[in-house]
Amino acid sequence: MNQEKLCKRCGKPVEVFAEDYDTFEQMHWLCFHLEFEHEGDVGRHRLH
Numbered sequence: 893m894n895q896e897k898l899c900k901r902c903g904k905p906v907e908v909f910a911e912d913y914d915t916f917e918q919m920h921w922l923c924f925h926l927e928f929e930h931e932g933d934v935g936r937h938r939l940h
């Protein structure tokens with residue numbers, strides 16, 4: 893059974909990091925990062 897996982901933040905399917913889907917609150921790791929962690933690290937990296 894291959895249930896489609898949709899990101900709660902952007903609504904797109906989560907495929908690459910499906911294993912981490914639950915870890916990241918049903919979001920892409922990046923969406924999770926932007927939602928919860930990115931606020932404090934804007935000056936630290938330019939990946940997104």
Ligand SMILES: [Zn+2]
Pocket residue numbers: 899900901902903904919920923
């Ligand atoms: Zn997303």
Ligand SMILES: [Zn+2]
Pocket residue numbers: 925926929930931933934937
């Ligand atoms: Zn960030």
